[in-house]
Amino acid sequence: MEHTTHHSEAHHGHDTHAGGGTKEIIKVTVILTVLTIVELILGFWMIGMPENMKRHMIKATIIVLMMAKAFYIVGYFMHLKHEIKNLIMTITVPLLLFVWFIIAFLADGNSYKNLRNTYDRHHLEASKEKAKPAEHHNSHEAEEHGKEEKKPVE
Amino acid sequence: MWYFLMSDAFTFGAFLIAYGTTRFATNGWPDPNQVFKSYPLAAETANAPLVFVSIMTFILIISSVTMVLAVQAGHAMKKRSVVINLILTIIGGLAFLGCQAWEWTHLHHEGAWWGSNPFPNADGTNATTNFTNFFFTITGFHGFHVFSGVIINIVMLIMTLCNVFEKRGHYLMIEKAGLYWHFVDLVWVFVFTCFYLI
Structure with missing residues (x-):
């Protein structure tokens, strides 16, 4: 922040450290939207899939996409990418x-x-x-009515 | 501001890691697609997993974009553009809070709250209350951040309208408020993935 403060106070009035301006914002918005849509497609694909290796791979892909979204938000929207190197380091190294x-x-x-x-x-x-299935929640998996009491497992 | 956000990131990170640890330590877990499958106007009958929450996600992304535009307009000293984009951001934040309020109300009607979990695990076995406890705590904490972000943006809007920044000669306060707002969006990226998708 200190860096930008000095910079902008020195010559305020024109964009000193934003990379590509409005063009870049539109580009990043499109990237974030596409990444979210891909995540949602993967999410829909996972519905009803058993807990196997394939599902774990999809989950790993979603996490990778999540990190990519985080990178674009921090790097471009919060323009950490355009700050000086020391600030970038003091933020990212502790993380x-x-x-x-x-x-x-x-x-x-x-x-x-x-x-x-x-x-x-x-x-x-x-x-x-x-x-046992709750009254207002028709779960088709819970067929057995064996236990009368619904006691917590832990 | 950056260092405050870093400390806040550790808070949220700790919450999400606690959630992950508990999930790894439990034999079964409720299927989010069974829990979050409704949307307003069809609360009882809807079976549309992910739809409502994706709308919430896009609202927050778009409000982040308008905030970037407000910051940029501030750099160019365009007061009018700053005001318009700040108002759009505030509307986006309020829309997100409204969506979350509806979702909480709906889940509460289904019997979910802190300490009570009506949803069975994905394999049909008895579930603990961990799922709802973590869900309400973490989305609640995030929702509170959104709420404070909206308040900060409203303060920024009033200061802009009172020409405070024009007199000061720069719009750096808008930039700091913007950093906070993007952080809120960033946290939602993680919360959304951890609770609704995985």
Whole structure:
């Protein structure tokens, strides 16, 4: 921000650091729209698909598209791409911590699930109980009415 | 502003990572296409997953674009253009909040709230309340950011109309408000993907 402040105060009145002006804005808008539409197409494609490798690949693709959208919003709409290098670094380097956060925490969650399923038979059995369908929510998957009480699993 | 946004990014990141961890640690999870399948005027009968939320997403993207245009007009010292684009951005923000209010009301009518989850898991098994807890907390926190963004934009609009920036000689405050507004849009990109798509 400091950089832009000095810059614009020095010669305010004309665009000092916006890349391509209105043309660039239109381009980025089109890119964001297309990426969102592709995400939605993938989302519709996933409906009803079982949890297999193919579905996981689609989910991975959606996450890649999400990162691309984030890049265009931060880079062009927030014009971080046109700031000086030091500002870009002080913002992006701390955010790299997220890479570790995500890997560590998701792996931890997964390991907790596996340990619990292995050593706590009751938890595993309880999580296989079918839910009784709610009155106003016609779920076609929940056919069994075995359990009267709907008790939380955890 | 950038450093405030970075700290806010860590807050949202922590929320979403907590959501992801819980999801990885649970055996079953509700299918978002079963939960979010309605839209206004046909709340009970609709079976249209993703439709309403994609409208919300586009509203937010378009309001981000008008905000960029307002910032650019500010650079060029065009007061009229700044005012028009700020008004459009405020309308977009209010439209998004309206959509979210409708969705929350609808889900509440279906029995979903903090601590109560009427939706079974995708495989038909009993679900925990984690799904609704995370959904309402994270979209609520994001909605509050949208709300504060709208307030900030309204303040900017009033200041522009009072010629504050004309007298000051530059529209840098609009640029800072713009950064906040784009951040709100950015967070929605992540929330939308994590809750509705995956």
